[in-house]
Amino acid sequence: MLLRHTSDTIIEREALTVNPAKTCQPIGAMYAALGIHGCLPHSHGSQGCCSYHRSALTRHYKEPVMAATSSFTEGSSVFGGQANLLQAVETIFTVYNPDVIAVHTTCLSETIGDDVNQILQKARDENYVPAGKYVIHCNTPSYVGSHVTGYANMVTSMVKYFSAKSATKKDQVNLICGWVEPSDMREIKRIAATMGAKIVLFPDTSDVLDTPMTGKHEFYPKGGVTIPELISTGDSKYTIGLGSFCSEEAATLLENKCKVKFSIQDLPIGLKATDRFLVALSRAAGVKVPDSITEERGRLIDMIADMHKYLYGKRVALWGDPDTLVPLTEFLLTMDMKPVYIVSGTPGKKFEESMKSLLTEKVPEAKYKNGERADMFLLHQWIKQEPVDLLIGNTYGKYIARDENIPFIRMGFPILDRVGHSYFPAVGYTGAMRLLTSILNAILDKEDRECREEKVELTM
Amino acid sequence: MAHIEMDPQRWKQEVLKKYPKKVAKKREKSIVVHDGAEVLQKIQANVRTIPGIITQRGCTYAGCKGVVLGPTRDIVNLVHGPIGCSFYAWLTRRNQTLPPTPESENFMNYCFSTDMQDSNIVFGGEIKLKQAVREVFEIFKPKSIGIFSTCPVGLIGDDVHAVAREMKEELGINIFGFSCEGYKGVSQSAGHHIANNALMKHVIGLRDEAPKGKYKVNMLGEYNIGGDAFELERIFEKCGLTLISSFSGNSTIEQFERAHMADLNVVMCHRSINYVAEMMEKKFGIPWFKVNFIGAEATAKSLRKIAEYFGDQELIDRVEEVIAEEMVIVKKELEVIYPHTQGKLAMMFVGGSRAHHYQELFTELGMSTIAAGYEFGHRDDYEGRRVIPTIQIDADSRNIEELTIEADETRFNPRITEERKAELESKGCGFNDYEGMMVDMAKGALVIDDLSHYEMEKLIEAYHPDVFCAGIKEKYCVQKMGIPLKQLHSYDYGGPYAGFGGAVNFYKDIDMIVNTSIWKMIKAPWEAEPVIEAEFAV
Incomplete structure (x- = not known):
């Protein structure tokens, strides 16, 4: 027997977790960040976190998963990770040239109390961030919530950093996508297109983690929600969040920030949830569900x-x-x-x-x-x-x-x-x-x- | 694709140009073009990775829990920390194990964690840890529990060693802690050292029962990935060698406890286990030397070395018989495959030994290794142990404990005399030595420590190797470029690759890789040439 020590006698546990049905926040933030076009996720912590997350995502997708790390040592843990993060931002923009770096924290940088917001402000002030490029961040302490929480936090940070309200409303609906596969994101876009609904889906890992073999490694594949699209979410007429754990916080922030009304739906898995999603999208976009x-x-x-x-x-x-x-x-x-x-x-x-x-x-x-x-x-x-x-x-x-x-x-x-x-x-x-x-x-x-x-x- | 030979020095200069000045200055010392001279060049290794560079490296916890302690089936490895660290190390390294009976303990398929929450970070996690240890004991009744520290543990001041002592007292089983917080050291390597220290302090030497059998050997630095240890166990048994313990493939804690009863330590992965070898020699008088069971010739050579050490004609003859018998099968397979692989190019960037060991297998296939490097090696793994006295101890190495080991008062027993040692050394049995990777590499080869993603892409663009060896993070990047990648951590879920049987498996897998049809079909017909004939055009 593979799990030979598991018996039907349940002894109440107060401290011990065995064979978890979750993992930690940062991997969720990394996955969500890969759903932004031209984005390099960055793990502000020890090398192991980044290595483990990239490995887990790679094994799941059989695709390249690019991300960088602050490579903390004992010294940085004592003196703070500012120098590491500034160095990382400089190295990344010089060598890998992304449109945006999406930083998430780890239990290490959270425990020592690194103020990532302040460090990134310093990076901008001191010209580590080239013109037209972005560095965003979210806090993902591994000892709170789960990988789902980390995903939600990075999605919220997309709204926080990018969503903006201009003078003109746009005839489009935001779909904040919960943690599903690239195939699911592609399917949601197909359904919306079939209905004639104009949407901005974010994050969107289709064409990022299911890329074709071409003989060239596209470091930034063609998929992912673009920065202009993310900015435009503030002008959308409505937001539908798919899955409350992953999307509700972002949808709420978007309403507070840009006055875009929202509703939260279940992920469209199965008959009834798909029914509800279609009704919601049909209403929000003002389109009919086609035959x-x-x-x-x-x-x-x-x-x-x-x-x-x-x-x-x-x-x-x-x-x-x-x-x-x-x-x-x-x-x-x-x-x-x-x-x-x-x-x-x-x-x-x-x-x-x-x-x-x-x-x-x-x-x-x-x-x-x-x-x-x-x-x-x-x-x-x-x-x-x-x-x-x-x-x-x-x-x-x-x-x-x-x-x-x-x-x-x-x-x-x-x-x-x-x-x-x-x-x-x-x-x-x-x-x-x-x-x-x-x-x-x-x-x-x-x-x-x-x-x-x-x-x-x-x-x- | 045309094979464009680029001068490696020019390659190096072009790669460095891309980096910020400070970064280039640092990377410059970790990239060496082998000049072929007898006195090996110095390479910078085991230094901090530059933040943001995209490294292959992992952390100290990974080296300690994942690599060294992970493969032992009857120790409950309890990870003290947030859930992720234990989750990611759950069965992902492919250490196989074979419990002798259906009732034998085997905790390797389980993942144990204290799942620290924010309140544990604020108020301390020791109470939760103690409770978790008690629950492990109550539910699983193990002989032994190892407690592994993750990053926040050291920062908030939880004392895993004190908890281990207290719980050992309370529960009456062996419980020990590891201060293997991820931020210690510069790579997994620090974790190996920490694991070695704790095994020496808490486990090795606890059981004085002398096992039966002749020619008692410990196999150090073999982790039974893909069943490597099973193949080596088969060969050892066939030769009549008695394997006392294996660190740590297919192992049990009992084996560790009586490891000091062996008469020889043979070291496979020098990087991860040389500390135990050194300490056991000082404490118990067991000599060690380096072996390599990756490659059929290397396996034969290593077996001969072991037989020579024991010096018994019966063993020497038996080993020759075994080699002759096994080589018949190996040669038969190689004969078919060699013409397919001969002259092809390989690159390998992996581990702290594998990037060296696997060159043997490629040589047997008639392939040359034109670039190689380690993920977490030290200078001695490149240049040989002779450079150890000259390695500068930096802040990151200094904070890893160096145990002071003295000869055991009653059990120290030099297994061979100094004279015999000298005699064996003159025959090429290099005790306490490892010559490193570079001595086996050709002039003009690139040796690169802690390869960055950028450097990897540039290597492939410039040299188009026929196979690139690395790990899961690199696999699909390289393959998107149309070059097959062979994983040398997980063996792409194949193996074993050790020993004679393993060599044959490897030949077959490389044959399969270089003969994969799909790589030739990347371009669609209409991409290769226009398919719309003029007559159909509107």
């Missing part, structure tokens, strides 16, 4: 209806990020599946409220937990107590899947051992069809492999 999209919806419903018998009542365990887990849980319920165990290491009351309203009536036996010690060890112990039919979550689930012989769908971050997530979306109706296909394949493959010979079915 072609209604037909996509119809195909999804058709598929669920056709395959319902393989889905009904199936018990599912999931782990990941709240913004994904909430609409995913709703989607499973739509198909009459039973999401019974759900954990997320990301803290926040909204998770519990959402799960409560989704599950109390339909799956009263469901167990869910988020925040500290809501980890995959606990999830596995629940499974040991009463098994499930399906696992949905990041790659670390494969150890549970193998030990317990449970079909397993990879979704979330990180996915280290399969490809496809960055190319094929999980959002929208077509994304939902892809999810449904994966679920069915996993369940039916097990059935085909393990049922008695006389029970093998040709047609399913």
Whole structure:
């Protein structure tokens, strides 16, 4: 057994996390910053942070992930990281020439109390920042929240640094995108284009972390939201935030700063969340949902209806990020599946409220937990107590899947051992069809492999 | 693409031009064009990375927890810090392990953390750490717990060593701490040293049971990535050598505890483990020498060296038999592959030993290494241990503890006499020595320490190697340029590459890489030439 020390006896823990369902803030800030065109993320801390984040993102995307570090030593930890950051800004602009450097902090620079705002002001005052170039920053102490919090903080900082209100409103809607794959961002843009809705999607990692092989390494790939686009978000007529954990703070700031009204929607994962997103976008942009999209919806419903018998009542365990887990849980319920165990290491009351309203009536036996010690060890112990039919979550689930012989769908971050997530979306109706296909394949493959010979079915 | 040979000196000057003046001045000393002279040139290494330069390097914690202690299956590695540090080191280094029974302890698939919160940063994290240690004990009942410090721990003044002592007393199992905060030193290398020190202080020598078997050896600096240790265990067993302990591939804490019962320490990765080798010699009288099991010829040479050390004809003969038998298979494979790989060019920038060791394998394939360097090596890894007395100790090295080791009162036992040592040395058995990478490199080769991303791209643009060896962060940048990258940390999830069987695996993988069809299809037909014939044009 891979996880041979996991038993069904749950001993209450107050301090120990085992097999976490989260990681730390800075990687989220790095990922979000890659969604700005021409941006080099910069980690203000020890080298290891930057190295670990780049490695994790690279393993997930199988793509170059460029970022720099302040390379703290013991000396900088004692005397402060100002000299390191100034040197970094100079080196980066001279050697790598980005349009913008997006600095995030680490537990190290936060603990010693580096004032990054002041250091960057000094960098600007002392001409370390060439004309027309930008350095932005956000604080991402690793001991607060999770990778999701870091993503949200960098997105908020995009609004803080760039969004500006001019004299003329623009006929466009801001879509603040929660943490999803480049494929999902590409799909959201396709849906908006199909509807004829003018949008600014940010951040946008499509064409950054899913780039074609050309024989040349584009240090700054063609994708990413541009600075002029970010500036123009202050003139947009409305903002839709997709996923409250990742987008609500930024949307709120944008309203306060530039008087752009907003609503927060779930990430469009599954039928109902996609319905709500389309209604919201349709209203905000003043466009109709075209027949072609209604037909996509119809195909999804058709598929669920056709395959319902393989889905009904199936018990599912999931782990990941709240913004994904909430609409995913709703989607499973739509198909009459039973999401019974759900954990997320990301803290926040909204998770519990959402799960409560989704599950109390339909799956009263469901167990869910988020925040500290809501980890995959606990999830596995629940499974040991009463098994499930399906696992949905990041790659670390494969150890549970193998030990317990449970079909397993990879979704979330990180996915280290399969490809496809960055190319094929999980959002929208077509994304939902892809999810449904994966679920069915996993369940039916097990059935085909393990049922008695006389029970093998040709047609399913 | 045309192969344009650029004079390496000109390459160096052009690369340096891009940097700010101060940066260029510093990088200048870390880039050496090998002049082929007998007296090796000095290279700057183990110095601070310039902020913003985009380095391959990681941190001290990574070197300590990830590299040295990570591969031991029955120690619970509890990381004291915010969640990320433990998360990123969770199974990502591919250290394989083989517990002997389904019941044997194996904590390597687990990730343990105190998940420090802001209140722990403000009010201190020791109480939470103690509680976490108690919970580990209650739930997992391990023999031993290692506590690893991350950046904030040292800054807020949590004393992991005091906590370890107190908990050891309370729980009655071996518990030890590591002050391996990420900001210490200039790279992973400082973490290796810290790990070595703690193993020496808290583990090695605790168990005086003499294991059965002849020719007792410890394998130092072998981490069982992709199953390397399994292959070496196979060869050792076949030769009749008794492996007492391995630091630390496929290891257990018990092996470490009785490591002092061995009669020889052989060192693979000099950088990460030479401290343990040196300290064990001082304390217990076990001599050490450098070996290399990467490459079939190198493996044969290393086995002969070990047999020579024990000096027993039976062993010497057995080793020759094994080499002869294994080489038949190796040569048969190589014969097929050699014509495909011969004359091709390699570059490698990785580790603190690998960039040297793997040159052996490429040589066997008839390929030349035209540029190489370490991510976290020291000058001795380039120029040989003879330069150690001349290395200036800077502030970053000074804050890593140097243990004062004295001979153990009862257990110090020089395994061989000075005369025998001298005799063996005259036969080429260089004790306490490592000659470094540069002596094996050709005139005109570029040797670059702590390669930056910019330098990497410029190397590829100028020399178009057939294969570039580095790590995951570099992999896809290089491949986007149409050049295959072989990961030498993770082996691209293949391996083993050590020993005879490993050499064959490596030959096959390189053959596969240089024969990948897809690289020739990057250009679409309509990019290569216009496809719209005139008659169809409007």
